[in-house]
Amino acid sequence: MNVTQANRPLAPIVALRSAFDPLFHDASAIIFQKIMGADVVHKTQDGWNIATPSGAIAAQEKIRAENLMYVMYNTQDGTTIYFAQELDPATKTCPRLPIHYKSAFGEADTVVEGKVTIVDARRVVHNAPSSFYRVNDTENTARPVHPSAENVIVEAMRINKSVEQIESRLYVGRMIDTERDCHHLFSTLRTLVNRSIEYVYLRDAGVRYVNSDVPTIARLQALAVAVNTLRDMRIVGDITTMKQAAQALLQEQHVTTLSKGLEHLRGDSRTSAELSQRMSLAYIELLSALVNAQVLCPTEVWRMLATDAGCHLSSMVGRRARYVRQFGDTYVAMLDTLFGHGIEASSILSILVATQASGMEGFARELCARSYRDDAGSLPKEFEKILLKKGYINPTALTTSASRRNVIAVRPLKFGPNARKSAEMQNIEGSISLDHALDKTRAILCKDVLDKISLINLDKILRPRMPRVTSADEAQVSRWVNSAARKVWKEKFPSENPPPKLIDIIVSEILPGFRRDMTELRTAAVNQIIERAIQQFGEFLARHPDATAEALSTEKDSIMDSALQRYRRMVAGEDLPLDSPSTDDVDSHREEATKAPSATATTAPCDDDERAPRQTHAQIFASTQANVEQRLKLAADYKSSEQIKARLARQIKNRAAETVGQRTKEETTTRVTQAVQQRAMATTQVYAQQAILQRTQQEVKSRAQQSAEQRVQQQVVSRWVHATQEHTRQEAQRRAAEAVMQRHDMQQKIEAHAKAVATQETAARQRRSEALSAHSSTPSTSRQGSSQTQPSAVHTFPPIPQGPVGSTSKQKSSKDSRSNGDKIAMTG
Known part of the structure; x- marks a missing residue:
């Protein structure tokens, strides 16, 4: 198969792959109950006890099985179920299941209950009459192998020749889904039986x-x-x-x-x-x-x-x-x-x-x-x-x-x-x-990797909170030094108090050795406390993969509190009893939660380790106190000898001072004079620098003031120009508005004059029509009247002036047009 073919989707031979759901997979629970026993797999108020990963883990621990797999299919005669366990990787064995000793199975490899046939695949392979399989009373003739549960079931089906009897799809179930190759899932079973598979598992290892x-x-x-x-x-x-x-x-x-x-x-x-x-x-x-x-x-x-x-x-x-x-x-x-x-x-x-x-x-x-x-x-x-x-x-x-x-x-x-x-x-x-x-x-x-990181994180949280030497221990050393110093000084120097500097020096010399001894003393105990907390938290993560975030955080806090309480007991020595009620309550709670038989056994060694530091604390404290007293006595003796030396030194100094006093006085006067001169020169330089700085600042201020005045003048000029432009624009707008009003008035007058002329023409026509009707009998009169009416029928009006209004020439032309219009009207 090339890479391109490998990237193609799988054929839908695995029709279903799902975690156990009590609403849809009740048959799987019944099969597991039949194989593992009713006390291991049973119904609860919420469904089945194996419906959650935690319940499946609990059931797995009860039967001490590494893993369990079954294959079920229908035949013409009924239903057949093959099952097999995974072998323990260390011992290469598997325990007996309740179906072996709580049913009619006995030592057989097959049991028939009505129309249901249950087959132990490993027994079928073990009892196969072949030189490659073990018979009850013969030795192996081939190298022993330890195949997986799937391979064992396939081999048992091949031995029993069950493939030809299958009339349905295969129903496969597992306690733990541990398949690492999704492309070759049930590849051996697919090769043997070319039918669809419905796969249900109780919990996933992922x-x-x-x-x-x-x-x-x-x-x-x-x-x-x-x-x-x-x-x-x-x-x-x-x-x-x-x-x-x-x-x-x-x-x-x-x-x-x-x-x-x-x-x-x-x-x-x-x-x-x-x-x-x-x-x-x-x-x-x-x-x-x-x-x-x-x-x-x-x-x-x-x-x-x-x-x-x-x-x-x-x-x-x-x-x-x-x-x-x-x-x-x-x-x-x-x-x-x-x-x-x-x-x-x-x-x-x-x-x-x-x-x-x-x-x-x-x-x-x-x-x-x-x-x-x-x-x-x-x-x-x-x-x-x-x-x-x-x-x-x-x-x-x-x-x-x-x-x-x-x-x-x-x-x-x-x-x-x-x-x-x-x-x-x-x-x-x-x-x-x-x-x-x-x-x-x-x-x-x-x-497993994520759980390991969680445990490392817990270790990082606990170790800083469990120091080998506490601040209380160091304060105790300081108290020992102060007490011993007062005692020694009272004996040697009744009128004096011990010097604080001497006390600090002795404390700084004592603490490194004290810290080293206490660290060596408590490291093993602290490591054991932390390891025990990590072990408890790791067991909780392994047994409750489906725990909620709140439940996991609560359990983690409880384990940390228990570990810190053990640490405080170890540090306090005899201040707290060994069997503290609070610690016993925490331990009993942990035993009930995990139900591990080794919990009680792990408590006693821890208590012994906690008792061992208590027995050596006194030795370290006693040696430290003795070291403090010894150092203080040496310091007191040293002070006594130093007082004698100091008295002699003072006498020598007085005599030396009398001898060289005069010379020192002259040298001092010379040095003072030189210092005064140097200070005067430095003061003069400072004043000169200040004067230069002031002059520079004044010049900067004057330049800034000039630039500010120039900016003000420029702003005034720009505002004046802007105001002039605005006034000119407003004046132009006003004149334009007046011109528009004049034009509007002119148009109204022309329209009124046109209406008057039209009225007069209408009246004239009416009069002429009446005259024509009166003299209709005289043709000459009629022709004369028609000839007289023709000139009056044509009237022209001046056009309305176009283009911009307000021009002088245009106003004159409009006036001429108006006068001509008046003349025409009068002629009419």
């Missing part, structure tokens, strides 16, 4: 809950849940839902979790640092596999990398790639995947650099820029050649200015001519398959 009270671990749990959910959909071949679930991997919180993990590698524990590096590599490989499998669109990955969170992750990957080649190879492979699916090299360059506002350098500069970091080996130069050869960066991208990088980083997404090629046509040789990427990521983010 991370399924987000319940940590530590934010970093909670974010890692959320990322693990997203990966496991995507893997579940991959197994059953639900591509549509996979595309929706894959979007969760691009969320900002997951990307930020990985980038911050890489950024703070040096401050984290070794386990956390290793997890951050492995998970970041697996995450990048998973994104490439999802794009190759067409589950994620390359544009979605590009947009994620273009965000601030994506830029932060790229920068941190580039920083690690300077020292670890795998980071650079993995990231470049993802870029090849994006380029192979059509994204242009210019768009890829935009996600390799970062804007100045992001505060990051981007993958390319973190990895290759020599001016930024020059403490790496040859890897930066090698990757720079690779990126230049592929065309993802140009020679100036690493040394260009910040403004130019801002322009490059905000380039839009562009596709090349091969954007519409399908994934099968892409050259993805050497790329990791989606199944392998999901399995690898799930294995890295497993529950």
